[in-house]
Amino acid sequence: MSKGITSKNEDYSQWYNDIVIKADLAEHSSVKGCMVIKPYGYSIWEKIQAVLDQKFKDTGHSNAYFPLFIPKSYFSKEASHVDGFATECAVVTHYRLKNDGNGNIVVDETAKLEEELIVRPTSETIIWNTYKGWIQSYRDLPLLINQWANVVRWEMRTRLFLRTTEFLWQEGHTAHATADEAIEETRKMLDVYADFAENWMAVPVVKGVKTPNERFAGALDTYCIEALMQDGKALQAGTSHFLGQNFAKAFDVKFTSKEGKQEHVWATSWGVSTRLMGALIMAHSDDAGLVLPPKLAPIQVVIVPIYKTDEELKNITSFVDELVAKLKRLGVSVKYDDRDSQRPGFKFAEYELKGVPVRLAIGARDMENGTVELARRDTREKQTVTQDGLEIFIPQLLEDIQQNIFSKALNFRQDHITEANSYDEFKELLDGKAGFISAHWDGTPETEQKIKEETKATIRCIPLENKLEDGVCIYSGKPSTQRVLFARAY
Amino acid sequence: MSKGITSKNEDYSQWYNDIVIKADLAEHSSVKGCMVIKPYGYSIWEKIQAVLDQKFKDTGHSNAYFPLFIPKSYFSKEASHVDGFATECAVVTHYRLKNDGNGNIVVDETAKLEEELIVRPTSETIIWNTYKGWIQSYRDLPLLINQWANVVRWEMRTRLFLRTTEFLWQEGHTAHATADEAIEETRKMLDVYADFAENWMAVPVVKGVKTPNERFAGALDTYCIEALMQDGKALQAGTSHFLGQNFAKAFDVKFTSKEGKQEHVWATSWGVSTRLMGALIMAHSDDAGLVLPPKLAPIQVVIVPIYKTDEELKNITSFVDELVAKLKRLGVSVKYDDRDSQRPGFKFAEYELKGVPVRLAIGARDMENGTVELARRDTREKQTVTQDGLEIFIPQLLEDIQQNIFSKALNFRQDHITEANSYDEFKELLDGKAGFISAHWDGTPETEQKIKEETKATIRCIPLENKLEDGVCIYSGKPSTQRVLFARAY
Structure with missing residues (x-):
């Protein structure tokens, strides 16, 4: 298969787009600024979600779900918040369409909302308006909640995964009795993000705090993890905000302390989004396509049979079936691609493009010799290894690859x-x-x-x-x- | 704790609302018709999602994500579809707010969309518009895709979980080369839904086909599973639609057949939503609160210590810690509630309200006798059982409870x-x-x-x-x- 990927050195931006499109990760939809996340891209996002979700639960958080729509007036309650988001909001004004009698579908002007609704760009306001009903006493604190959701920020210039009008994310919103506890939570979740970026995405990050200019609208402090892409540009991969009592005051959320006093609650919020997909792609990939760290690869190992006769295929398949079973028991995600509609060379190129960490090719000669040809995606090196002990060799190799991809990115970052x-x-x-x-x-x-x-x-x-x-x-x-x-x- | 649940026989509708609210499952938000799904309710929905998602993957489907917004004109392309959804659509008309100079946040009239966007009530149109680019040849078929998403249908009369303006759901959208294959898919997914309803939710369902009046807007046939609630009213728990070539024709999606002919693609769509939560609650619960089938219970077993001294608690806890570890290894979800801020009676009532299938209470006398007091939620029966072999007894009991809840619902249905x-x-x-x-x-x-x-x-x-x-x-x-x-x- 001809990959048609622009060289990274020639045009980095086009190279990125080519990989996103050709590796079947996402595409532009016909709705301005909104993307379609294709099945292969979404399967990587699902892995990201699963790991993060477990980390949130391990740190005591529960998931919940709050409305997509936010009444316009809520935004005005926290002054800097509305300034930050007002200029990029999708606004719902009507709740009905009708046929105009000439066969045209038009907005029904009799169905105008009394108060416009904003499609959430972030949920602090609707959530703090809800927390008012949930928090009365110090016994209700801390309140540790996360939401997986779609959000909309009207962007004029969009790029797949990196900046889209609608994107998917998680947003944590927590409530605490003291400033110290809230700051500790803010920092803890920053550490969770950094751990995830480095040990799953294999993307080294700098943990830091934003200057006032770059703070989240409504925060007292915004902490962030910053990653470096191969073109030398930085990418903010996650943020964790200490919101002080701003939202508690805006929505009048108070609690009775142990000492019996009425106090405003302290808040944090923190989020990562499908933007992480952009970071993952840009941090590791090369001119042959996507390079995925094994821990986030939907397919970690692909096996391609090379055969001339049905007899040869049958022989290879019986060996592969056993190997696949062994690897699956060890938690390795493995695919056997025995499609007869495509030639091995085409398959090699396809899995390379899609960033599958390890490829095994097995032919008749290999079966005689008790070997397989193994290619690793990160270094693009090939080697012949024995069939014996593959189920021990491969899991170890996947760990090595994970480590190598991280080291490479870390060296690049140190040099930059x-x-x-x-x-x-x-x-x-x-x-x-x-x-x-x-x-x-x-x-x-x-x-x-x-x-x-x-x-x-x-x-x-x-x-x-x-x-x-x-x-x-x-x-x-x-x-x-x-x-x-x-x-x-x- | 005083539960304050209205009796089912007195006022079924109020009884349902009381359970949803008091068991912390969901509440009305301040946005008309939209609900907040609270952490405990959401944890049940997560279990529902996990099981269904695995079933979809086991039947060959992949997840993807399509835009929240649908251009108004797309709706008009499939005539009966627009008739079905036009009267209940949230319409986005503007993309910016502004400060009017007097401190009021108002819609910026200079930021009016050329074409209004509809917040998806269902995604056939945007998805089939996308499929046009994905399908050229019979080799691209079948295309088996599912999406987990939020959708909006402007409802005038809403009820928590059962009918809300925004709800969460999954929508499968598949494309096939022949009508037969599409019909087979439609029926297969109906079977998946029925299997899930009966064997996980413990809700018996009738599989059937809708009359033309009740068909999905744009379908040739709508299959459904219908459940019966305790008040004798039916609840449609899932639908699977054979869409024929309606959407393929509306969006001009053709493929080249094996014989080299250009043909329109055949379609299905199928979905279940957070409405299932309503069915789950109404099918089994009683005047003491929620009754959950063990397979969907976030907490399957709760253990409450009953003690007077720290020494007694320590003794109980050391036994419980071991039991918890054993049960967790067996995949049983278990919670040890040793909060000293609440009395045992309060805890008993709370877990009963929340539908935890099995409750163990252990006191000093029990430790002497090598026993525990076990209460099952479905029958509200208590028994004393020996500590020895609890890790064998409990998993078996959970299966019995699952079966018993189903049998009870099935008997009720048969009688009705x-x-x-x-x-x-x-x-x-x-x-x-x-x-x-x-x-x-x-x-x-x-x-x-x-x-x-x-x-x-x-x-x-x-x-x-x-x-x-x-x-x-x-x-x-x-x-x-x-x-x-x-x-x-x-």
Whole structure:
């Protein structure tokens, strides 16, 4: 099969699109800005969901479901929240269509809503309006809830998975008796996200806190994990917000403390979305297609028979059936592709494109020799291995591949964090696609804004593990006590 | 704890609402017609989803995701489809809010959509518009896809789980090369639903086909499973539609057959929704609260310690910890409730209300005697059993309970299918809450409509396992060849 993937070095953006389309992950729908997530892409998302969901439950959270629609007035209750989301909202104004008598389906103007409904761009307002009824006493706290849902933010410029008008996500919304507990929750969920990114997605991330300019609308602090893509651009892969008492005050959610006092509740929210799919694709893939870390690969091992006669196929199949059974018992996801409608070369190219970590090819000669040909997707290396002990070799190999993909991404990231000590140096590094640039900043929103306007680079975060260091802001020359991470970003 | 549940016999409708609210399953949101599914209710829905999802995968289906929004014009393409859904659609007309300068958040009239978008009430149109790009040849068929999603149908009169403006569901949408294959798929998925209803939900169902009046808008045939609630009303628990070539023609989806001819594709769709939660609650519960079949109970066994001293508690806990570990290894979901903030009686009432199938209470005397007190939720019987062998006794008991709940519902259903041979008899049975009434019908939509207007009873289905029998229509006196099932319904 001809893959027709644009080379990554030639046109990174087109390369990304080619992989998403050709590997059958997603496509644009005919509804502006909305995507269709195709079965193969969705099967990866299901794996992401399953792992995260278990982690949320292991940390004491329960799932629930809140309405898709939010009354317009709710938005106005938290001032900075409405400013952040008002300009990108899908608004429901009517609840009926009708036939206009000439065979045209038109909006029925007699069915106009008294108050417009917003399709949720995020659910803080509707959820805190609900929590008011659920929280009376300290005994009702903490309230640890997560929701898997679709949300809509009207985007003018969209890219599959990375920025779409509708996307799928999870949003955690928790309520606590004290600020300390809420901050601890915020940080805990950031750690969950970082653990998932690094140990499942094999994407190294920097944990940090956002500057006020980049905070979530309504938060006191936004924590984030920032990943680096192969073109040197950063991607925010998850955020965890400490919301203080803003939403509790906006929706009047109070509790009676142990001491009998009425106090406003402390809040957090945290989310990751189908954007993670974009990060996963961009972090590891190559010009031959998708590269998936084994832990998130819907198919971890594919087996392709190479045969001329039915007798040969039968012989290969009887060996494969046994191997498949053994691997499945070990929790390995394996597919035997014995379609006779496609040639082996076509299948090899297809599974390479789809990022299947391990491919086994078995021919008549292999059956005689007691061997198989094994190709790993990450390194594209082939080797001949013995059939004996494959069920031990393969699980170990999958772990090695997982580790190797992570190491490769980590090395790339380490090579792409550079210190800049002047604005000229900063701009030069940016143009050289240096990745993250660690530089001193005077701490003002004005400087941050000017650097953004002039270079398109933003402060991705102030890393949590930052060490204090005296210096001067690369832009203003004013004193600074620590470096922050700049980058151009998705 | 005082449960405050209205008696079923006193006010069935209030009894149902009381259980939904008091067992923490769901509540009305402040958005008209939309519900909040609370954590405990959602955990039951997650179990329903997990089982069904596996069944869909076992029958060869993959999940995917299609846009929430459907362009208005798509609806018009399939004539009967738009008639069926146009009058209950949420319509998005704008994509931005703004501050009007006086601090009010208003719709930005400059951000009006050229074509209105409908929030999906069902996804046939957007999906078939997508399938056009996916299907070229017979090799692309069958296409077997399912989607888990939220949908919106603007309902004027809503009831928690049973009828809400927004609800959660799954919708399967498949494409086939021949009518026979599509019909086979339609029937296969009906069987999957029936199997799930009976063997997981413990709700016996009648499989049947709808009359033309009751068909899905755009279908050639609608198959259904119909369940009977304790008040004698029927509830449609799932539907599976043979759509013929209607949507393929509306969206011009053709394929090249093996013989090289261009043909329109054959379609099915099938779905179940959070309405199943309503059926589950209404089919089994009693005046003490929810009764859950063990296979769908988030907590199958709860253990409550009864103690006076810390020493006693410690002794009980060390036994319980071991038992819990054993049961968990066997896949039993078990909770040890050693909260010291609530008394045992309160806990007993709470778990009864929440439908936990088995409750164990263990006190100091029990520890001396090597016994536990065991209460089963379905029969509300208590017995003393020995601690030895509990890990064998309990899994078996859970199976017995599952079977018993089903048998009870099946007996009720059997007692509530009655033959009526005249219209007077028919009306009398209806008023006596006889349940399903099996009666002859002349096969015309007019008669069906008149019976509905006069009695509020509809034809729930023509059972698939119907035997032919000559008779006369109870309403018109015209000849009939088979009985059909009437009932008042949710």
